[in-house]
Amino acid sequence: MPPADGETWRQNEMTTDPRWSRCPPGTLRQMADSSRNARRTRRGLLAVGVAGAAAAAGIVWLAGQPQPVELTCAQVDHLADAYVAKRLSQTRRDQVDRHRRMCARCDARLRQMESAAAV
DSSP states (O other): OSSHHHHHHHEEEEHSTTOOOOOOOTHHHHHHHHHHHHHHHHHHHHHHHHHHHOOOOOOOOHHHHHOOOOOHHHHHHHHHHHHTOOOSSSSHHHHHHHHHHOOOHHHHHHHHHHHHHOO
């Protein structure tokens, strides 16, 4: 029968039971620190997860936005006469201008055609 003082009984039970032993000094502190660090890590991972989800949502949003169409050199060659004569829509003209900034060959050809048309 346990004594009226439950704490004394627990202490006696732990010292006589071979499955129990006293913790070495500092063990409880290490366990508390470990638990605290695990909690901080979970919070950090949660923050990274939220940031990652926000980034993914931004990428999905950007993917749904109309992207500028990049023209090939063959397409610019095909549009060159209409470009020089200013018969292209503003959108198509912007696409050709964007290609010209990236392609020296097409830019040189269109400059040559524009100077010939100006004469």
